[in-house]
Amino acid sequence: MVGxxxxxxxxWVALLGHAPSRSSQRLLTRRAVGSGSSLAVLRTQLGQPTLLDDPVENALRAAQEHIxxxxxxxxxxxxxxxxxFPARLRTTHDMPGVLFGRGTMAPQEESVSVVGSRAASPFGLRTAGLLAHGLARDGITVVSGLASGIDASAHRGALAANGRTVGIIGTGIRHAHPEENRRLHSEVAAAGAVLSQFWPDTPPDRTTFPARNATMVGYAAATVVVEAGEHSGARIQAREAVEHGRPVLLMRPVLDRVSWAQQFLRCSDVHVAQDVDDALRTLREIIDRPKDPRRPYDSLADAR
Structure with a gap:
């Protein structure tokens, strides 16, 4: 059984390593989960052995060398x-099949994603820090993307409370983007974990960060948008959360300053918080909701 x-x-590593694109990785992940065997899907992809060669065994040896x-x-x-592997992430239809990490994994943890603009205002930075501090003080893991602005302030707020924080990044695990946050990467890994769904040497590009946003949505019980622009990545994350059926909390300034926030208010389980205390009350209520009794595979089957 161990073997x-x-x-x-x-x-899993061999299968996704042979995928020509991220969209094909998602498709193969769903097939492997649905069939219950990544090895079976790998065999389908690479073909049957011959007298002289077995492409699957070759792929497994190469994958093990990488691991x-x-x-x-x-x-x-x-x-x-x-x-x-993070338990809540298993229940999302757009999850990665492989994650790379540094730090300590806590697959059953309760967490909230705190995100927002890179070009944040002093008010936004303070709000993110206070909110993260309050969540960490309550034993809730703070998840963010280790970007500049709101993300960095959220991580630092959790660290200041001696809490756990998780960074889910839009590059390979060997990169820090922006480079000036490399020390923060180390601090987050020491107090929690840094995770990436991309092969370790993957550089940033315009597709990696939206994909990372979807993973943050899947990892956390809810997403809080502290501050955002009209074309902010936080908008992508809010949309992903709505599509995944995950709660979204908009801080009041977001509702006042960007047009898309009004549209999201028409969606189910989207809330507005007037201040940090209001946000913490709402998030505690979300965390305390009864858990979905379905198994992860049931949720994925619904998504298909």
Whole structure:
């Protein structure tokens, strides 16, 4: 059984490593989850063995070499079948099949994603820090994207409360973007974890950050948008949260300053908070809701 589990884990890396695009990675992830075997899907993709060669065994050997090399440099490799894979992320239809991390994994933790503009105002930065501090004080993990502005302030607010914080980044785990936040990456990993769905050396591009936003939505119980512009990445995350059926909390200045916020108010489970205390009350109510009794596979089957 151990050998079989190990092969399935390695097959996840081999399967997604052979995918030509991120859209094909998503499709293959859904197939592997639906069939219950990444190895079976890998065999379908690569073909049957011949007398001289077995493409699947070759792919598994190469994948294991990569995993060993990554782990030697302190990178944790998590696949969908691993016990430490984030539990809430399993229930989303757009989840990654493999995650790369640094820090301590806590798959069952309760968390809230706090996001907003990189070019944040002093008021927005203060609000993000106070909100994150309050969440961390209540034992709730603060999730953000380790970007400049609201993200960095949220992580620092949680750290100031000696709380747990998780950074979900839009590059490979070996990169820091922006570079000036590299020390913050280390601080977040020491107090919680830094996670990436991209191969470790992946540089930033215009597609990686929206994909990261969807993963943040899946990881957390709710998303808070502290401050945002008309074309902010926070808008993408709010839209992803609505599409995934996850609660969204808009701080009042967002509603007052951007037109898209009014449109989101028509959606189910979108809330407005007047201030930090109001936001914390609403988020505690969301966290305390009864858990969905369905198994993760049931939710994924509904998504298909």
């Amino acid at each position: 079989s589990d190990h092969r399935e884990r390695t097959a 060993t090399a990554w782990e030697r440099t302190g990178i944790t490799v998590l696949t969908f079948d691993d016990a430490d």
